[in-house]
Amino acid sequence: MKIDIITIFPKMFESPFAESIVKRAMNEGHVEMETHDLRKWTKDKHKTVDDKPFGGGAGMVMKVEPIYRAVKELKKKNSHIILLSAKGKTYTQTKVRELSKTKHLILICGHYEGIDHRIYEHVVDEVVSIGNYVLTGGEIPAMVVIDSLVRLLPGVVGNPDSIVEESFSDDESERKEYPVYTRPEIFETEEGETWEVPGVLTGGNHSEIERWREENYD
Numbered sequence: 001m002k003i004d005i006i007t008i009f010p011k012m013f014e015s016p017f018a019e020s021i022v023k024r025a026m027n028e029g030h031v032e033m034e035t036h037d038l039r040k041w042t043k044d045k046h047k048t049v050d051d052k053p054f055g056g057g058a059g060m061v062m063k064v065e066p067i068y069r070a071v072k073e074l075k076k077k078n079s080h081i082i083l084l085s086a087k088g089k090t091y092t093q094t095k096v097r098e099l100s101k102t103k104h105l106i107l108i109c110g111h112y113e114g115i116d117h118r119i120y121e122h123v124v125d126e127v128v129s130i131g132n133y134v135l136t137g138g139e140i141p142a143m144v145v146i147d148s149l150v151r152l153l154p155g156v157v158g159n160p161d162s163i164v165e166e167s168f169s170d171d172e173s174e175r176k177e178y179p180v181y182t183r184p185e186i187f188e189t190e191e192g193e194t195w196e197v198p199g200v201l202t203g204g205n206h207s208e209i210e211r212w213r214e215e216n217y218d
Contacts, residue, residue, distance in 0.1 A: 001102065001153060003033045004074045005142055006067065007109040008049055010035040012139045022147060025156045033146070041069035050112050059113030067119050071106060078103045081124045084138030084145070085110045088127030091145065095128070099145075100152040107145065109138030178213040 005013060013035045017023060025031045039047040050060040071081060080102045130141045151157055181197040188194055200212045
């Protein structure tokens with residue numbers, strides 16, 4: 001998978017992708033990512049990416065021209081173009097699985113009071129929101145999308161079963177995950193309390209364990 005990110009704050013992506021699974025996936029060639037400064041596609045000396053909205057109103061609006069030029073240069077035949085915006089359809093695990101099969105993603109990070117609506121109408125394939133709240137820009141949502149996608153790519157996660165059994169693997173179900181425990185079996189707090197692992201999990205009866213897990217999905 002190739003992912004191109006269009007943003008006015010490219011340095012925001014340096015640290016999140018320098019660690020953990022995403023970094024390993026890049027090093028092993030499972031995903032190729034490139035962050036692009038939108039100002040590269042401006043033509044005035046001030047590298048202007050925003051302007052006042054027609055009709056008045058608070059804040060500034062991201063201009064159509066640089067985004068159009070950026071996408072035109074980066075787009076390929078198999079590209080899928082996403083705008084990260086609070087106006088978009090809520091991101092779900094179903095969408096994650098769908099996008100994980102895409103060969104080339106272009107993610108556009110919105111900012112300010114919004115983006116010239118012609119981008120919605122003529123440039124992007126879809127608009128995605130990571131939740132019903134407003135952030136300062138689309139950079140963090142883009143990181144969320146990338147993290148959720150990369151871990152589904154073949155060979156990225158060491159144990160594929162961990163992906164199948166995790167929260168929201170089945171969007172039609174309301175269940176999330178069953179409780180999990182690890183050693184020590186008995187933990188004594190500094191206040192003298194004793195916290196124990198449910199006995200069924202340490203008894204070795206796998207059918208009982210599965211039954212307990214089914215009954216205890218949270």
